[in-house]
Each structure stands twice: as structure tokens, then as C-alpha cells.
Amino acid sequence: MTAARIIETNEGIQSEVTAEIFDEFAKGMRDKGWNGVAEMMASGINGGDILEIGPGPGYVGLELAKQVNPRSFTGCEISPAMIRIAEKNAREYGIPARYVQGNGMNMPFEDDTFDGVVSNGSLHEWENPVQVFNEIYRVLRMGGRYCITDMRRDIGFLKKYMIYFSTKPKEIRPGFLSSLYASYTQEEMQKLLNSSRLKGGVVVKDFMGLSITGEKH
Template sequence: MHGLLHGRGHNLPEVFQGRSSRIYDFMSRRVLRRVYRRLAADVANTAPHGGAVLDVGTGPGVLLVELAERRPDMRLTGVDLSDDMIAAATRNLRPFGERASAHVGDVTSLPFPDGSFDLIVSSLSLHHWDHPEAAVPELARVLRPGGRVYIYDFPFAPFDTLAETARNRSVLSARSPQRSRIRTGILFLRCVRYVMSS
């Protein structure tokens, strides 16, 4: 969900430094908690037992916290452009010990080995990615065979760019992408769930 405070299609991690990062952390843990709970429930219902999950654009890690509480069997990793967001995520994930961690990184150059994850999630981050076409091969690279990518975002996010790139690169196309609405629990917040398969 990292990214609600800055312009569409522009990653500006400096917006999430200092005081702004503390405000965003508070908003995520309190005001937007209901949204994260619903997304976490959706992910928890489909993630494989003992699976490794990557959250791209994790912000302060609230989605990972909700997942950790629901699924103690999973290993959880978050990645975000902002140092301060990762510091907040690390604090929020501390109760879960070694099975949950957060790292600074970019979706177009993920700091993980090939085939590291069974499931990749991203919540309200895609519409800020400067180069979604460059993200697709990286998501495919770190995803294990048979894995899935769950992207939750506003209807205007560049889902078509993801689909076209995946088709052209012959990645994340084991099945046709599935696009559906998901209830966020907040009336004005419309959200789409987009699923791609390895």
C-alpha cells in the first residue's frame, strides 16, 4: 500500500522518509488496517503450507504482520524503496522473529536469488511503479515454478502492461491472468485483484 501519498507512476521514496514515514506507519496500522486484514485473509487462503512469500512495496509491513498472525507456517519477506519504511517494517515484524524480514530494494532489481518465493504479493503499489514492464521478468525470476503473483491495486493501475510484457517474454503465463474485484472494507476504496501464474 506504500505509495498512496505520491503521484501515479512515480516512485518517490524520499516522500516516505522522516516524519512522513511515521505518519504513514500510523495510518497503515490504524486507519487502513481493515484493508490489510482483508487482503491478508485472501492471501492466507491460497498460500501453500510452509511457503515463502514476498511482499513488494511493503511499506511499514502491515500486510506481512497480518499474514504472520494468520499463517505461522509461512516465511515472509518485504521489500520497499524507502529506508525509513523498511525500518518501520522491521520494527513491526520483530515479534515474529526470523520468519519475517524486510529489505530495501526495487521491483526491477530484486535482491533475492532465482526461485526464492512460492507467492509474491503487492498491495496498492503497482500504480507507482515507473517501469512495470521491467518488473515482470524480475517477478518471474524470483518466483518458483508453479508459483503465483497476487497484485492488489486500483482499477487504473497498469495491469495491461504486466499482461502484455508477460506474454511477450513468455513468463508468468502458465494460465491466463485472472482479474477480479476484491472488497476492501472501505466504501471509497475500490480494489482489483490480479493473479499471474508461473
């Protein structure tokens, strides 16, 4: 049986030091290609105005933008420390991304603003995922698509410790475990999705995690 969820945080990654360490970790994940970008592209997000929720240091969205060349790229991030790093990384990529401080549960955007909404590795930190799903519905244009990827809590003992010991830098390892314990199973997530305005979306589980995809009808 899978152990119950342990809530991690509802404030995101706020400390400058943790944000710097996370930047190093996320860069390593980008270099390995373990970042949800393939799932986002496969879900049909292929340009237009794109929003990323919880971009952290920004690599996932910047890699996606490099592939799909959006008309505009916006990140909604709760942590000012992460925004500073993402802005620096976007300058290095040469991508005119705009990062806005905000909470996915109440986003500072008009209705029907985006063609695609993506997020990786942030869902398990959202205090109320259904509220974020409803916000995604609100800010998407009709026919717009979303793809949310995250880890899943039921990967099992072996994979957990395989990932734990290969996670670098080492300082991130306790954070990996607390994030894993805060993440969802496919069944839990499908239930939450079905109780939101994104009902009709699909939750798929893979080796490491979950991806949630669909379209605004």
C-alpha cells in the first residue's frame, strides 16, 4: 500500500541559497533531458502564447520555447529568488521570457490569455491543485492545451533510492524525498482533475512520474 501524502510547503522555494542549489540540480536534469519537455510537445503544445506555472530556474520552459518558438512565453512563479535566476537564465538562452511573481491558485492574468499552459515538478507544492486547475482553465483560450508533469509517490522503494543516490548536488537529496512524499498517485490525481474545470483531461503514469494533459473545451 502507498503511504499517505505528506504536505511539503505552500510557499514554493523562497530561500536564495536553496534556489541556487536547485538551479544546479535543474541544470543537470536539463542536460539529461529529464524535464517533461518531450511530454509537453507530445501533448500538442506547439507555439502561440505559453504560460509556465512554477518555472523555478526556468530551464524546462526555456527548453520548450527553444523547440516551439512561441509568440510569447510567460512564467508565473511564487518565489522572487527563483524569478531572479530564471531571468538570468532566459538572458543566457536569448529568449525574451517574462516572469511574473504570482501564485498558481490566483494568477495575475486576464481570462483567455494563453494557448498553452505547462508546469513541471511544481504540482506537489500547490496547496490546492483543484484551484490551480480551475485557474488554468480560466486563463486558457478555447482549444488551448495544458501539460503538467510531476513525480509520483508510488514509484516504489528501488526507484526511490536509485534516484536518491544519483541526485546531485547532494544537498538536494532531502528535498527530493520530501517532494516525492508530497506527490500524488495517478488515481488521486485523476480524481482531483475530474473535480475541477479541467475534467476530461487524462492522467498518465510513467517510470518516474505523472503527466496530466488535455484541452480546454
